[in-house]
Amino acid sequence: MRALLLFLFYYLVVTPAGLLARLVRDPLSRRRNPDAATYWIPSEKS
């Protein structure tokens, strides 16, 4: 039962959300950026 729920959740929720996110932006910053001088992300000030 749990395996089935996980299966449905993964393919009906996680997958479409992930694919959609990748259409609009690059959530894990996977693309290379040849023009950028740096890949640093400035730290959030706490």
Add this chain to the structure above:
Amino acid sequence: MSDLVLGISAFYHDSAAALVADGVPVAAAQEERFSRKRHDSSFPSQAVTYCLDEAGVSFDDISAVAYYEDPRLKFRRVMATFAGAAPTAFPFFRAALPSWLSADGKRHTDQTVRRELQALGRGRVPRVSVRRHHESHAASAFFPSPYESAAVLCVDGVGEWATTTLWHGRGTTLEAVAELRFPHSLGMLYSAFTYFCGFKVDSGEYKLMGLAPYGRPRYADLIRDTLIDVKPDGTFRLDMRFFEYLRGQTMTGRGFERLFGGPRRMPEGQLTEREFDLAASVQEVTEEVMLKLARTARERTGESKLCLAGGVALNCVANGKITDAGIFDEIWIQPAAGDAGGALGAAQAVAMERGASRDHLGTGRDAMSGSLLGPAYDDDEIAAYLTANGIPHRRLDDEELVKQVAAGLADGKIVGWFQGRMEFGPRALGARSILGDPRDPAMQSAMNLKIKFRESFRPFAPAVLAEDAKDYFDLRQESPYMLLVARVAAAQQLEAPESGVSGLDLLRVRRSTIPAVTHVDYSARVQTVDEHSNPRYHHLLGAFKARTGCPVLVNTSFNVRGEPIVRTPHDAYTCFMRTNIDMLALGGFLLDKSEQPAWTEKSDWREEIPLD
């Protein structure tokens, strides 16, 4: 009474506990030394109990507990990874998600920590505060360092999101400057090659580094062209099409196989030239990235000192390149640079916020006490153990003990050296060490095969009197924690006939006056020993020098392959009897193998210790 903060790292690998008093580390230990399970990731109950006992306190005396990473932030990263890797990561998703979602799951690790601590029955546990994984590393690198201000660089696999962070440490504050995030990780890149070469991730990285000098970096350009895009400032992105860790538990798959000519080496399989060359290549790229990051750290902070932590900071070859390049006047590396040290860093970060000061700065020394922060056994306890078990021994005064051990070493004997408080961090530094004569060309092979029962290619490290280090090694600064690799000094090098010799045959070439600790590229992972941090060890090196003229000893951790370093006199005696160690110095007692009764065990102990 001092303001006490307890730090905990747990549930990934190398669980540990650390106690700081007014910001100063007073006790720290990894759980593996108690549970005898290497890299034990379970809750460090025994290490916590030890820390409380060492200070003679209960939780009622402790102001705060600090956990070394933020479980909720980590959960968000794991979820983002699932979404990012969809639709190919279902098996990983199915295996991992339930452990995050359940009521006592990993999202609420801080509550789990509090519950586990409460279960120890040692008083009322204070609030558990969480620090970010890289903040814990950065705090462990900077606050105990001897520097008033410094650039701080943390590089590891991953914690929550950050994989590489740059900080500016000043006084009792740490300012975050910039970071790189998962999945782009130098630690993961190195681990991927560790896995591909048939070693275990999170422990075999050390072997890969030791293997690198046997090879040629003929894959380095391929790595630069395909796997990693490095900017001039050292920041980078990996090409995730070649890595599997977004999708599951393995590191590499077909992409790597296509690039590097076939399937990965299986564990314990034959080592071939490909593995030597892969090791040399990824090591070269790692060094390049670390050097560039170090230059950037200097430019961005304007500091002349650098502090390092994170698993990649255990890459002592890369550390040596940073010091040799002269980018900084001096660098300091946290001896427990891996996740165990996160326990210490988290505690120190909280302690500094609570108003602790860094009083050690006036002394010019660091605040780590030589990293000798673990349990000690005094001579009364050792005597009780020896007598109760009928173990033949001789009790000697300090002078005589050191003299007899030095004489044994000079005669080619291998000595177990068990003294004082146990080391915190992965290296043995002369408290739980096996020692030998570095001048003996057969010593490296003998110690690998007959004592440690491990692969013959693995190098051994020298311990050297700090005052004589410059005569033997091209070392620009002290290296008290064996985290810098330096070249053996030209005066000690011998002309070696190397034409036509390659791979593991390089091992047989005698390259210096201290061949047992000279790696095939004339490098050595040096520990400089001063009188202050470990007087008896310093005394022994002095006695060995007086007898032989050589101020250097081979120093390796007191254990066999796959086993954690020994903690108690019993652990030490067992290891002594199971191996070909000739003498054992237990505190003020000397044991000779030839005087010991026959050792019998019901089963083959070697089958009970998993290979590392």
